[in-house]
Amino acid sequence: MIKVTIDYDSPERIHSFTLSGHADFAKKGSDIVCAGVSAVSFGAVNSIISLTGVPLEIEQGGEGGYLRCVIPDETSQDTQEKVQLLLDGMLISLQTIEREYGKYIKIILNK
Template identity: 60%
Template structure:
């Protein structure tokens, strides 16, 4: 199962997210849940990097079973708003996958 943990501030801003595990929906290369979650998360990270030019902390394992993205502190307000909008879009997309494939992906908020 893919476990996604979204860490938020007290006012609901996303500070970081962590994805761990493998969906095991199908064989490697055929797993649409894994492919979908990966496309959404890496697409979001790439969009943030390209559109905001921030330097977040990104940690990942070589086997693809771990990804952590941390938003830098004290961003300019306009940049922070863009980052938050993109991250909120990612969460909505992941929740859509979770709704249809809840046995294979689970999202938590803290």
């Protein structure tokens, strides 16, 4: 199962997110749950970097399928709003996957 943990530093501000594990929906290379989660999460990270220029703290790798992303506190209000909008879009997409494939992905919101 893929575990997605979203950590907030206020009720509306995502400070970091972590993905770990494998969906095990299908064999490697055919797992649409894993592919969807990967596309959504890496798409959000790449969008934040490209569209806002915010230097994210990123850790990834390992056999267990792992991605951690921390958003720095030192950004302007305008930039922070853009980052949060992109993260909210990521979360909505992941929740859509969870609704359909809840046996293979679990999202935990730490508010």
